[in-house]
Amino acid sequence: MDRNHLKRQVDFMKRSFLDQGYLDEQFIQLEELQDDDNPNFVEEIVTLFFNDSARLLQNIEQALVSGPIDFAKLDNYMHQFKGSSSSIGAKRVKDECTRFKEYCTAGNAEGCFRTFVQVKQEHATLRTKLETYFQLARQAGPPGTSRGQVR
Amino acid sequence: MNQSNCKGSMSTASSSTNWKANDVVPDQFPAGLRVLVVDDDPTCLVILEKMLRTCLYEVTKCNRAEVALSMLRENKNGFDIVISDVHMPDMDGFKLLEHIGLEMDLPVIMMSADDGKQVVMKGVTHGACDYLIKPVRIEALKNIWQHVVRKKKNEWKDLEQSGSVEEGDRQQKLSEDVDYSSSANEGNWKNSKKRKDEEEETEERDDTSTLKKPRVVWSVELHQQFVAAVNQLGIDKAVPKKILELMNVPGLTRENVASHLQKYRLYLRRLSGVSQHQGMNNSFMSPQDATFGAMSSLNGLDLQTLSVTGQLPAQSLATLQAAGLGRSTTKSGIPMPLVDQRNLFSFENPKLRFGEGQQQQMSSNKPMNLLHGIPTTMEPKQLASLHQSAQSIGSMNMQVNTHGGQGSSLLMQMAQPQSRGQILNESTSSHGPRLPSSIGQPIMTNGIAGGVIGRNGIGDNSRGTGYNQVPPSSSMLSFPMNHTTELAGNSFPLGSSPGISNVTSKGPFQEEGNSEMKGSAGFISSYDIFNDLNQHQHKSHDWELQNVGLHFDASQNANPIQGNLDVSPSVLVHQGYSSSQRSGQNRNASAVGRAMFSGVECVEQGNMQNFSPHLNNLLVDNSIRVKAETIPDANSQTTLFTEHFGQDDLMSALLKQQQGGIGTAETDFDLDGYSMDNIPV
Numbered sequence: 001m002d003r004n005h006l007k008r009q010v011d012f013m014k015r016s017f018l019d020q021g022y023l024d025e026q027f028i029q030l031e032e033l034q035d036d037d038n039p040n041f042v043e044e045i046v047t048l049f050f051n052d053s054a055r056l057l058q059n060i061e062q063a064l065v066s067g068p069i070d071f072a073k074l075d076n077y078m079h080q081f082k083g084s085s086s087s088i089g090a091k092r093v094k095d096e097c098t099r100f101k102e103y104c105t106a107g108n109a110e111g112c113f114r115t116f117v118q119v120k121q122e123h124a125t126l127r128t129k130l131e132t133y134f135q136l137a138r139q140a141g142p143p144g145t146s147r148g149q150v151r
Numbered sequence: 152m153n154q155s156n157c158k159g160s161m162s163t164a165s166s167s168t169n170w171k172a173n174d175v176v177p178d179q180f181p182a183g184l185r186v187l188v189v190d191d192d193p194t195c196l197v198i199l200e201k202m203l204r205t206c207l208y209e210v211t212k213c214n215r216a217e218v219a220l221s222m223l224r225e226n227k228n229g230f231d232i233v234i235s236d237v238h239m240p241d242m243d244g245f246k247l248l249e250h251i252g253l254e255m256d257l258p259v260i261m262m263s264a265d266d267g268k269q270v271v272m273k274g275v276t277h278g279a280c281d282y283l284i285k286p287v288r289i290e291a292l293k294n295i296w297q298h299v300v301r302k303k304k305n306e307w308k309d310l311e312q313s314g315s316v317e318e319g320d321r322q323q324k325l326s327e328d329v330d331y332s333s334s335a336n337e338g339n340w341k342n343s344k345k346r347k348d349e350e351e352e353t354e355e356r357d358d359t360s361t362l363k364k365p366r367v368v369w370s371v372e373l374h375q376q377f378v379a380a381v382n383q384l385g386i387d388k389a390v391p392k393k394i395l396e397l398m399n400v401p402g403l404t405r406e407n408v409a410s411h412l413q414k415y416r417l418y419l420r421r422l423s424g425v426s427q428h429q430g431m432n433n434s435f436m437s438p439q440d441a442t443f444g445a446m447s448s449l450n451g452l453d454l455q456t457l458s459v460t461g462q463l464p465a466q467s468l469a470t471l472q473a474a475g476l477g478r479s480t481t482k483s484g485i486p487m488p489l490v491d492q493r494n495l496f497s498f499e500n501p502k503l504r505f506g507e508g509q510q511q512q513m514s515s516n517k518p519m520n521l522l523h524g525i526p527t528t529m530e531p532k533q534l535a536s537l538h539q540s541a542q543s544i545g546s547m548n549m550q551v552n553t554h555g556g557q558g559s560s561l562l563m564q565m566a567q568p569q570s571r572g573q574i575l576n577e578s579t580s581s582h583g584p585r586l587p588s589s590i591g592q593p594i595m596t597n598g599i600a601g602g603v604i605g606r607n608g609i610g611d612n613s614r615g616t617g618y619n620q621v622p623p624s625s626s627m628l629s630f631p632m633n634h635t636t637e638l639a640g641n642s643f644p645l646g647s648s649p650g651i652s653n654v655t656s657k658g659p660f661q662e663e664g665n666s667e668m669k670g671s672a673g674f675i676s677s678y679d680i681f682n683d684l685n686q687h688q689h690k691s692h693d694w695e696l697q698n699v700g701l702h703f704d705a706s707q708n709a710n711p712i713q714g715n716l717d718v719s720p721s722v723l724v725h726q727g728y729s730s731s732q733r734s735g736q737n738r739n740a741s742a743v744g745r746a747m748f749s750g751v752e753c754v755e756q757g758n759m760q761n762f763s764p765h766l767n768n769l770l771v772d773n774s775i776r777v778k779a780e781t782i783p784d785a786n787s788q789t790t791l792f793t794e795h796f797g798q799d800d801l802m803s804a805l806l807k808q809q810q811g812g813i814g815t816a817e818t819d820f821d822l823d824g825y826s827m828d829n830i831p832v
Binding site: 026 | 265
């Protein structure tokens, strides 16, 4: 069926995200929290994340470009961002954050700059992938149900 | 695991809503656990909320620490546990943790994406009961209820001190059964440390100067060490500094010892007969109750302060005195009868006991008793509560003394220690209607404080508020003085008979105490029973302690005490026996009564109060029984009385005994070299 096919596609996509390390187990945890009361829970959370993280990234960017670098503050911002990313299972993003923090601790501004670029990139990539994913998921309908298209 | 057990015991403490300690449907637990989650990250916050909801907890989320704190302050009993992020913009998570610990004493779990050892250690030293690494998994959240249960249990245990230890273990086991693998801290680690925690706390405290909550948990062992040191120095010469040196426990501070010593003194005093008074006072005066209640509150306040500061004794004493003095007027109505009541409990005061007044007394007494002897395990808060009760008791005693006049000195003495204990009781009582048993308890607790009290404390330890009763029992056990047990129990009667030469009984009791103490120890186990009872009886949170262990079948009314006795027949009997052996029946009666009281009280305190009617019956029963046995001779009464002397007296008596001078009963109340001056003579 169309829907089943779509569902399989969604699953496949998710699998690949996991395999490629874009997402980790935490994402699955979130999906497990999803239920009939909150059929779009994961999508809502991810949306919330991307909105909020944009703000955090802004802060970091500001801290990097304006004046002498305050590594402590940078580390702080990045810590928040990292925590947020890890909560939705954004693995690659999180790994970049970890690297960034290491540079921060080392006081390596150059390293911070470079890594930050990576962070933003991973962040953007994930966002796109997940947008596609959710679109597909919506079409496929709630997992495990053979209901008509949800949306 | 026995969720039900845990629940029963613990729930009272927290919020009365979802889970009531004692009888609430344990099965529901931990569903409905009220969690407050604080995190500035909105994504995390929503995820956590969802996870917690999935665990069937009641969740309140908050993204600012300040807001969270005010929420907690406004609604002190509105939450069972708090989960907070470490890094927050408006307030450091550890600071919030400290605040919560000091003000509300709720279990707090810290969270962070940072899993560095230092941060985790910081969490530990600041008193977090767990530390979760983000991203948090739902499995980690499923078991957070264990922290609530454990905390209650520990509080309860603290009150009981040695007595409760067993129960605590039991409880702990229950919680341990649960699968706690949560978070960074492995639950097992936490659990297995339960008992050790007490000791470790002391050490930890030392470790980090930043440690905010210097809660010394006076475990049984620690208390025993303490008592040994005190005995070695001689109660008169036992100054904190020297005791500290002798104990040689790393991490223990002079202040810890000082406050503990004060409690101990009160306890002894209580044992010598003050307890009786207090119990009586409480019960007698309904108005007193109010007063007590007030006192309790006062005490409670004081206690809290004390607990915070760790310096309860001074304050509590002061408060007690003030309260007592103040109260005395109110109480005056009953003074005498109160005394009788006290005796009743212990001996046979049928009259007072059963009245509500008794309950009151009981309640008030109980607390005191408990505290006195057992301050050890009580955590500051608990101690505070104990003090409170003690204070209340003290005040009660004061009143009693005032009225009675006669035994005033004794009473006073008792009042003092008792107040302490009573206060505890009071506190507890204030929480709930103290069961008449409380009267019995006071006696028991006081005297027993050493041993029995601890036991009683168990019952009463409703949350810490006044509850120290439980611990006291524990301490009783650990208390060196087995005598105390007896004394505690006996104290009551002493109080009642004004002018009774409480002292006299001391000697014999002391011995009994010993035996009783042993019994008490056994008793402690019986606490479980009582606690259970308590649990059933939904007590105010304060009494969680009671609930925890004691299942006092107060509900059974018929013989709650008896039941208790049955429960711990060995214990009670033992006590009774010892008593009888010593002083003949009286002792036994008192002992038994005491034991019963302990049990009863414990239960009652928390539950008793609720069940007051039951308890009264129980107490009455017990007391009657006790009386029957003991009453035979006037002497016994006195002896009983003497037992009630204030814990201090008892303690000193005991000490002397131990040191070979048991006969002192009468006057070995000079326990406090330290400052038990509170005793208004």
